Amino acid sequence: MIDVSSLYLLKNESFAELAKLSSLSDLDQFELYWMGRKGKLTTLLRSVSELSIEDKKTIGKFINDYKVEFTALILQKKTLLKNVSLEQKLSQEIFDTTLPGTIFPRGHQHPLSQVIAELVRIFHSFGFVVADGPEMESEFYNFEALNIPPNHPARDMQDTFYIEQTGKQPSLPSLGHLTSHEDPSLLRTHTSPVQVRIMQKYPPPISIIVPGRVYRHEAMDATHSCMFHQVEGLLVDKNVSFADLKGTLTRFAQLFFEKDVKTRFRPSYFPFTEPSAEMDISCLICSGTGCRVCKQTGWVELLGSGMVNPKVFEEVRLDPDQYSGFAFGIGIERLAIFKYGVDDLRLFCENDLRFLKQF
Numbered sequence: 001m002i003d004v005s006s007l008y009l010l011k012n013e014s015f016a017e018l019a020k021l022s023s024l025s026d027l028d029q030f031e032l033y034w035m036g037r038k039g040k041l042t043t044l045l046r047s048v049s050e051l052s053i054e055d056k057k058t059i060g061k062f063i064n065d066y067k068v069e070f071t072a073l074i075l076q077k078k079t080l081l082k083n084v085s086l087e088q089k090l091s092q093e094i095f096d097t098t099l100p101g102t103i104f105p106r107g108h109q110h111p112l113s114q115v116i117a118e119l120v121r122i123f124h125s126f127g128f129v130v131a132d133g134p135e136m137e138s139e140f141y142n143f144e145a146l147n148i149p150p151n152h153p154a155r156d157m158q159d160t161f162y163i164e165q166t167g168k169q170p171s172l173p174s175l176g177h178l179t180s181h182e183d184p185s186l187l188r189t190h191t192s193p194v195q196v197r198i199m200q201k202y203p204p205p206i207s208i209i210v211p212g213r214v215y216r217h218e219a220m221d222a223t224h225s226c227m228f229h230q231v232e233g234l235l236v237d238k239n240v241s242f243a244d245l246k247g248t249l250t251r252f253a254q255l256f257f258e259k260d261v262k263t264r265f266r267p268s269y270f271p272f273t274e275p276s277a278e279m280d281i282s283c284l285i286c287s288g289t290g291c292r293v294c295k296q297t298g299w300v301e302l303l304g305s306g307m308v309n310p311k312v313f314e315e316v317r318l319d320p321d322q323y324s325g326f327a328f329g330i331g332i333e334r335l336a337i338f339k340y341g342v343d344d345l346r347l348f349c350e351n352d353l354r355f356l357k358q359f
């Protein structure tokens with residue numbers, strides 16, 4: 001039989017005991033003793049259900065209140081003891097501020113990304129903006145629209161990775177002509193297709209650069225790779241001349257190599273530019289006096305360029321009598337090789353930290 005006075009005693013006893021506790025492990029044991037599955041108070045609580053309705057109102061209520069109060073007190077005590085033990089620990093520990101810290105290795109941009117960033121910075125200062133295009137391209141954008149006819153050697157399987165699309169939706173008959181322009185069927189062999197995409201989309205004046213990956217069906221060696229990076233440049237407006245091309249690219253080379261490099265333009269051929277020119281710079285190693293790197297010529301080839309071919313303008317419905325423009329394509333790896341004096345392309349994609357840490 002439970003009566004209120006013995007419950008009072010029990011309650012006082014438990015509260016007094018709790019107050020005396022001074023360690024967390026003692027508190028754990030105490031909690032188990034009173035509140036565990038077979039704990040004293042737990043058992044009491046269970047017996048409430050057997051009480052008469054009258055007793056439930058008084059004794060039952062007492063026990064429930066007791067439990068609520070007790071639980072709160074235990075929690076309070078736990079927090080207190082935890083704080084005490086933490087403070088004790090802190091006061092005993094010695095923190096030696098003179099010990100050397102741990103230095104975590106810090107990464108940085110890949111040398112090719114650094115070259116791209118620098119290039120973008122320079123062309124930004126000339127008023128160019130960065131544009132982008134897909135790496136899986138259609139024959140139309142990669143070749144046809146750039147005046148590269150079907151029998152051109154660049155279209156050969158030896159040079160181009162053609163792709164097969166799985167799960168491809170058949171193109172709509174009514175849009176047959178259009179969709180075949182859009183259907184990707186190869187990995188772009190250069191960044192030049194973006195020229196066409198941009199001219200289709202935006203009216204002149206246009207001044208863009210397009211850094212990105214390109215793919216060629218080549219065996220890897222020190223100077224060839226099946227994937228590499230280019231940056232395309234395009235400027236279209238009224239009255240753009242070859243002098244603009246020369247000035248822009250010469251200034252770029254000087255800023256990029258942080259040297260008063262000389263440039264020269266040699267006639268060349270690209271189907272999408274007319275006239276076309278390759279730009280050489282005075283050898284960075286010997287400053288033009290002749291050495292092994294430049295094969296005693298004093299010059300090294302840097303990029304391809306030219307005035308936008310009127311045929312390309314016609315393809316994008318721009319009037320060649322009204323507009324003119326220049327374009328160029330630069331190999332990013334080539335820039336990096338010259339800037340850093342690296343002699344093997346493969347180093348850029350092997351992720352060898354001993355190499356990468358030097359930049």
Ligand code: DAH
Pocket residue numbers: 189190191192232233270273304305306327328329330
């Ligand atoms: N697309 C050419 C290539 O991959 C490079 C090039 C040459 C781009 C002349 C141009 C250009 O825009 O005018 O070899």
